[in-house]
Amino acid sequence: MKVLVTDPLLPEGLEILKKAGLEVEERVGLSPEELKEAIREADGIIIRSGTKLTAEIIEAAERLKVIARAGTGLDNVDLEAASRRGIVVMNCPGGNTNSAAEHTLALMFAMARNVPQAMASLKAGRWERKKFLGRELMGKTLGIIGLGRIGSVVAERAQGLKMKVIAYDPYVTPERASEMGVELVSLDELYARSDIITVHVPLMKETYHLLNAESFAKMKDGVLVINCARGGIVDERALYEAMKSGKVAGAALDVFEKEPPDPDHPLFSLENFVCTPHLGASTLEAQKNVAVAAASQVVDFLVHGVVRNAVNMPSVSAEALKVLKPYLVLAEKLGAMQAQLAEGPITEVSIVYQGEVSRLDTAPLTMALLKGLLSRALREDVNYVNALYRARERGIKILESKTETAEDFLNLIGVTVKFKGGENYLAGTIFGKMEPRIVRINDFQLDALPQGHMLYIHNDDRPGVIGLIGVTLGEAGLNISRMHVGQEPEKRRNVILLSVDQAPSEEVLSALRNLPHVHSVKALEL
Incomplete structure (x- = not known):
């Protein structure tokens, strides 16, 4: 198997790759067109900040299995394109x-x-x-x-x-x-x-x-x-x-x-x-740390099938991943949604696995949920390996429990997040074999696909309010693809969760918040 190295990497890292029996091709300073050609036959690639792996370049990689960043930042890698192709993306948090x-x-x-x-x-x-x-x-x-x-x-x-x-x-x-x-x-x-x-x-x-x-x-x-x-x-x-x-x-x-x-x-x-010209990580010690870490992680993955410090998949075997994959997606979505609904610093996360999912290895699911919860704050610095550590580092208490019974579903993941001033409860399940669904937000029961641009709205339960929301979005050129409406009878309020085809601007959000009888509007990105 071939590993392409397109940014300077210290000899200590290169030696680890060669000793593992991998073919190493060093091609530093490639143009985008040259990179597209060079990556075509590579099984792995190690980069630093100089190489830009765009969707177009990733699409040209016919055999690529792993991208390793000898450093932390991944703003030069199209993570969505890599994930779509099933390519594992790793970084080296802490090395610099x-x-x-x-x-x-x-x-x-x-x-x-x-x-x-x-x-x-x-x-x-x-x-x-x-x-x-x-x-x-x-x-x-x-x-x-x-x-x-x-x-x-x-x-x-x-x-x-x-x-x-x-x-x-x-x-x-x-x-x-x-x-x-x-x-x-x-x-x-x-x-x-x-x-x-x-x-x-x-x-x-x-x-x-x-x-x-x-x-x-x-x-x-x-x-x-x-x-x-x-x-x-x-x-x-x-x-x-x-x-x-x-x-x-x-x-x-x-x-x-x-x-x-x-x-x-x-x-x-x-x-x-x-x-200074981007010298933050430019010390001999830091470069040695990330070179050794990146090379070791690539060897572990390509030679032994072990995943470490991946940002787009958990550290599990290929066999277990097939079973866990839909639950991993659901768990990460639940975490990301909770992070956006919280009104202050999160102090506690309580996860309950119910039904069939409780009989699986739920440790990766907890990692996925915490990764979703923390990714908005830490971005590339949180992954499936360090999510629990990063949460504890921030003083977040993590509770996990399992029960083999789930009242209305074969499987259910319920998450309660406490923050300064309140708490939110979300629950999700898997429909069929693969489709994640959000089925509850606090007392609001629904059936929502957690995907794309969404709006979470609280409004008075009065005729015409939903119509005004639709008109406001329509005038802004936003199309509603899905809408779920629930009631809070004791408060005479509605809860609305809707999906739109593009991210609403601050002007649109402000216009919605200023509508009569609308109490709150939150934009969610899932």
Whole structure:
């Protein structure tokens, strides 16, 4: 079997592949057309951030069984296309955690003490001690957006510098943050109180341009801003304007929305701007860690049939997977839906397996459910292997029970999620042999296919309200493909779950919320 390596990989990783008897083909720096040709005969491929595996390229892979990312981020892989083809996608979470955290601190020190600017001045023959007056980090307030794997290490190191650490992360409970010595605050409070702000969140729809003109306006005058996470989280044009006005005293970016950035990027003209070319994971130790991990995982899968750190399938045998697959899909959908319905940080997840499903190995199902629950927050950093660990890391209590009886169905997975201020109950089943269905949301009984763009609406039980909802969606060009309506008689309210053919915009959601007798509208992505 052949493994294609299209980004630089240290010799330690290559040697593991060769010792396992795999044919290794190194082809670094391929064009998209060259990659399409090279991947055609590959059984596995190992990449870093340089290779873009689009749907078109994946479709050209006739024998490909596994994609391994020697690193964490998977924004350069079309996961849907890979999953559709049955290709396992793996990453190496944790391999570059320390490296990325240390680089964040390096940029923080560089900004605080004007290291790059002072060095350039001295090399140009000037001695300008008074010009480069710095600031101490001790006693300053560091605001961390995203208290996950890397953010928590940054918090720990910053506390060693005697900094006050506050953080915003809606998926971390106050109790867990308290254990870390971190004060959990709202995003607006973080902006208002922080002397230095660093972001450690994945790039997704909700975090794109998270730091924008509105965000900068809420920050302290003279704030320092750092981004070692993903390009696109910071609106670079808005950052430039905030720095020009003096609102932001300094900024350091290791990542850019377009990489490499244009040579005439406006930020490059600012003396108080510090930058590096995506070096967060570029240490010898980190590169060795991810090279060995990626190669070992590919060998385990291709040679021994063992799956580790997969982001699109659980770690189970091929035989067991055939039986579990529909339940895995259902469990992950239940988790994803619960994450979107929760009104605050989740503190407890209680799962009950009823009927036929209770006689199966439910451990992978629990992992799938937790992966769905956490994926919106952690994206590529959560998979079927580490989902339970990531949940416990965030202080989420996990309860699981089984019963061989299910009142109305042959099998049922019921999930109760508790969060600050309330709880939600969801239940799902399998129709036939393969089709997942949501059959209950709290007291609302239904039969819904958990798929695509959905809207969850609470409204008064009055004539004409459903019609107004339909008209509003129709005027916005959204087609309703399925609708389920239930009643809450004691509250004289309806609960509506409907599917639409495209994601509703914020304007559409606002219009729905402003309709008479509509109490709440939530957009769900499944």
